[in-house]
Amino acid sequence: MLNIAIVGATGQVGEHLLTVLEERDFEIGELYVFASSNSVGESISFAGKSYVVQALEGFDFSKVQVAFFNASKAITEQYASLAAESGALVIDSTGAFRYDPLVPMVIAGVNDERIAMSSQKHIITNPSPDALMLMPVLKAMVPKAPVNDITFTAMHSVSGSGKSGVDELAKQTAQLLNARELEKRCYTEQIAFNVLPIVGDLEANGYTNAEIALMLETKIIMNNPGLSIAPSFVRVPVFHGNSASVVLNTEAAISSAEFSALIDELEGFELVNVENELATPVSDSVGTDTVFISRVKETLGDHTGISFWMTADNLRYGSTVNAVKIAELYQESFQ
Known part of the structure; x- marks a missing residue:
């Protein structure tokens, strides 16, 4: 012990x-x-x-x-x-x-x-919740279709700001629904019924420190200093659970069926592939230790790759x- x-x-x-x-x-x-x-x-x-x-x-x-x-x-x-x-x-x-x-x-x-x-x-x-969601997928793809570059658009819940973020969303929602004056303390802009295109503090290059952290973490964990990643973080009016829309450009072509097979074998991940069924924080990930993936599709255009949606509980799994x-x-x- x-x-x-x-x-x-x-x-x-x-x-x-x-x-x-x-x-x-x-x-x-x-x-x-x-x-x-x-x-x-x-x-x-x-x-x-x-x-x-x-x-x-x-x-x-x-x-x-x-x-x-x-x-x-x-x-x-x-x-x-x-x-x-x-x-x-x-x-x-x-x-x-x-x-x-x-x-x-x-x-x-x-x-x-x-x-x-x-x-x-x-x-x-x-690592950050975003890295914990993404890195197992990148590692699983190495033998089949190594990733050249990544576009990672994250939707962060207010719980990432601590209890103050959760309290602010709850309070502003009640204030707006009851036609009361809106109070802003945790966030500089209204978060209830809104989205804020920033998570973290802005740096000189226009990225936030949270986005830069994911860039660094990806290179360190994958042991690939040349791996390119373009992150954009958005704060959304969701209490718990982070999600992301991900596009992976790969060295070799990979079909959606092949990618789905990789996810099926990945511990701690679950593929939601039933027609018209989507993975969301509220219905799936919150309160679990699982990353849920849905909307898997092959990329269009000249580049080979795959895109998908993923969601996980940022406080538990993340x-x-x-x-x-x-x-x-x-x-x-x-x-």
């Missing part, structure tokens, strides 16, 4: 992490939960027991073997290295170490071998499930 610390235990990702750990029967010795000062002293229930939320300051990380960091980047940058230096394996879901070449970026089942790199800094970074799988792989080394 491993002793576990969860930093950011009361946030959306932390809550889902606890749920996934319990559902997967992860064997835990001692559990320590941490959150902001506003939550210190609260109780969290896990596997039939109650745990008191602690303050992070002064905690001795030598007490744990794995520390999940789901809080802000600032907190992670301040405490993750301390945890790693104390002997704990840090699994970071905040992106704080995304640009550190000595910190492996791991998707369980895609590049497990990179976990061994964690011995250098004792930190592993968990974050916590992979973090737990990494911990499970690490746990095997203790047995």
